Amino acid sequence: MTLTLKEMERRIVRYGELQPCKTAFIDAHTPGSNQKENFTIIGGGVSESPDQHVHIKETPGFNIGAAGQPPRCRNSLHSHRTAEVFFVLKGRWRFFWGRYGTAGEVVLEEGDIFNIPTGIFRGFENIGTDYGMIMAILGGDDAGGGVIWAPQVIEDARDHGLVLGENGKLYDTKKGQTLPVGVRPMPVLNETELKAFPEPTAQDVVPHYVARYWDLMALAQKAPAKVIGSDAILKDKPGFDVELLTRGSIPESAYTTDRHEVLMPVHGHWRLSWDGSTTVLAPGDTCAVPPGLSHSLTPSMTGEASLYRITNTDDPAGATWTARAA
Structure with missing residues (x-):
């Protein structure tokens, strides 16, 4: 196989050319999470926003994305159906997990990598002093068809004008948007369903899923x-x-x-x-x-x-x- 320089450059996404989306997820208006920037580098990732720019659409069996956040900005609790791996490019980050984010946590420094287990609620925040960036690898070509949000995340988002439809799309009531005819709001998980999400401790997770x-x-x-x-x-x-x-x-x-x-x-x-x-x-x-x-x-x-x-x-x-x- 051969490639020209121009053809190869189309396969490279430069850090300085990354195009962020600030309305990628349901917590985009929720205080404490409303300064996040989401990047989809290879594949569409799991963004819920039609405004998300995808740099390279062809996927190699997995997706590559990134999250950029100022200090003390957090990503709300959610779960994935497929693999989610992060490594820290810039800054210092705290990852936490469990139904309320209290089951366990770990702090990652630059270069550290975390293979977060599927099937558990997880979130993360920048605890450094400057804008931070983490790079993500998501399993599968379609990245698992979206995320599953903890019930309180959906409820908090609704209070701040964002509604997630059953179709996986976001609607901003502050902009006068409403759910299309025939599309219902994404249902909140009930207590029986929530029991299927494990609550592993840091001792259960860190030795097997974190590499320094x-x-x-x-x-x-x-x-x-x-x-x-x-x-x-x-x-x-x-x-x-x-x-x-x-x-x-x-x-x-x-x-x-x-x-x-x-x-x-x-x-x-x-x-x-x-x-x-x-x-x-x-x-x-x-x-x-x-x-x-x-x-x-x-x-x-x-x-x-x-x-x-x-x-x-x-x-x-x-x-x-x-x-x-x-």
Whole structure:
């Protein structure tokens, strides 16, 4: 396979070119959550807003997105049907989970990665002092068909003018919008349904689902650190594998894979070369390398250099917490 520089650039989403949506989810008007910015980088993600810009529509078996938030801004409690993995690009973040967000929590620093179990309510907030950014990997081409919100989130949103329809679309009553004929409001989960959502503690979750950046850097000095996968540090089959590469663990020569590969630098600038062409990837950039393309990676500057490499697998898009815990 061959690609021109122009064709490759269409497969790269630069950090500085990301287009945010501030009305992506039902809590967009709720105080404490109303300053969020949502980004859909590869695939449509789980946004509930028609205003969401999708940078690359073709999906490789998973979706890539991001959330940007100022200090003390939080993302409300919700659950996913498929895998949701975050790594911190900028800032310091607190992740919490459970019906009311009190079952457990963990704080992540830059480069740390969290493979959040499906089937539990989760939320997160920027607890740093500056605008923060977390990058997300969502399992499946359709990212599981949306999110499931904790009942209090839907009720709070309604008080601030946003109604989520059963069709998964948002309607802003402050703008005079109403549900279309035949579309009912998204039903709130009842107590029986809520009992199906586990309440694992931090001791249940953190050792099996969180990997610390500096531990991964130490492991990746001579070979890529296998972060998420069936034989990785975080053993799981979410529909994709995740590795961390450093200056010492990049392939020594050009390589080709029959899988889709997404490159996401964390630190340093990386030179990507193929077919006699070269481009540079910076932290926050996302590059979708197609199967069959011979390419090579080289850090372009001295100092710390690391990137996450995500490849699609034939596994389903994420196991439930119950299956994982068993």
